[in-house]
Amino acid sequence: MIDFSKFNNIISLTSYFNTEAKCKQAIIESRWTDGDIVCPICGEHHCKKRTDGRYHCNACGQNFSCLVGTIFENTKLPLIKWFVAMYLISSHKKGISSYQLSRDIDVTQSTAWYMLQKIRNLYPQSDSEAFEGTVECDEVYIGGKEKWKHKSMRTPHTQGRSTKTKTPVFGMMERSTIINANGDAENITYVHAFVVENTNRVTLQPIIQRFVVEGSRVITDELNAYNGLSEKGYIHAIVNHGAAEYAHGDIFTNSIEGFWSHFRRMITGCYHDVSDAHLQSYINEAVYRWNTRKMDESQRFAHMFEISIGLVRRWTDIKLGLMAA
Numbered sequence: 001m002i003d004f005s006k007f008n009n010i011i012s013l014t015s016y017f018n019t020e021a022k023c024k025q026a027i028i029e030s031r032w033t034d035g036d037i038v039c040p041i042c043g044e045h046h047c048k049k050r051t052d053g054r055y056h057c058n059a060c061g062q063n064f065s066c067l068v069g070t071i072f073e074n075t076k077l078p079l080i081k082w083f084v085a086m087y088l089i090s091s092h093k094k095g096i097s098s099y100q101l102s103r104d105i106d107v108t109q110s111t112a113w114y115m116l117q118k119i120r121n122l123y124p125q126s127d128s129e130a131f132e133g134t135v136e137c138d139e140v141y142i143g144g145k146e147k148w149k150h151k152s153m154r155t156p157h158t159q160g161r162s163t164k165t166k167t168p169v170f171g172m173m174e175r176s177t178i179i180n181a182n183g184d185a186e187n188i189t190y191v192h193a194f195v196v197e198n199t200n201r202v203t204l205q206p207i208i209q210r211f212v213v214e215g216s217r218v219i220t221d222e223l224n225a226y227n228g229l230s231e232k233g234y235i236h237a238i239v240n241h242g243a244a245e246y247a248h249g250d251i252f253t254n255s256i257e258g259f260w261s262h263f264r265r266m267i268t269g270c271y272h273d274v275s276d277a278h279l280q281s282y283i284n285e286a287v288y289r290w291n292t293r294k295m296d297e298s299q300r301f302a303h304m305f306e307i308s309i310g311l312v313r314r315w316t317d318i319k320l321g322l323m324a325a
């Protein structure tokens, strides 16, 4: 097995992965840790290597390469370009634009854009691990060019909570504690965020029920959409933003607001404008960045590498990884 902890900068990464064969070897060793090559088509064990470097399955008769089922399947690019792209994406705290990536790894801007999309989509947010304890919920409106439009051109009533030109995004944030490398308790937050059609009760509450364990304390603002959460088994605490109340002891939504500003900075600083069709991918990237921000470069790369080859990693694994670090 490759020791990913040595990849703490781009030099160590590129000097190790200096041939295509070494890149493939890393994939093979990580996918099939005990050397037993399992057929990705039918699941048969002990597939044999062919002289062309691919594998042959005696059960289903298919030949396959080590890239089948990974994000590198059918790629025409050298694998090192993918690895460097993944490294750059995981280490740039504010994201990386397709223009920047195209210059960094010498590919066209459209290729860089395609790679970024592929890598972003490695992080679908799953409800397999719901949040618990104290969870802040909040909604924001992203996009819209109203601010820069002349007054006479603005769509009426688009300021504040309106979905006429902006897209609503709903987020949930768990306040958690981990034991860090020094053995100290450390506060940490994890987030889930989704583009939603609107911020009505029928839209938001099922998402809360899916991603937040019953019995948790849910902190929201005074939006009507959150009415009735207590009847659904949650301890519902409300921050009254309308009355200029921003915190009441530990009842606040400031942590998730921190995530929204992180997301806004990522969009305005790096991606400038994002179409609705791709907004969720960018949110997934921001969520990934937030949830892994306590990891170092090599841990984050190791984690991204594992998902890129189809290994399932969950947030609790990240939490455990942090504790073990």
Ligand SMILES: [Zn+2]
Residues within 6 Å of the ligand: 039, 040, 041, 042, 043, 044, 057, 058, 059, 060, 061, 062
């Ligand atoms: Zn097979």
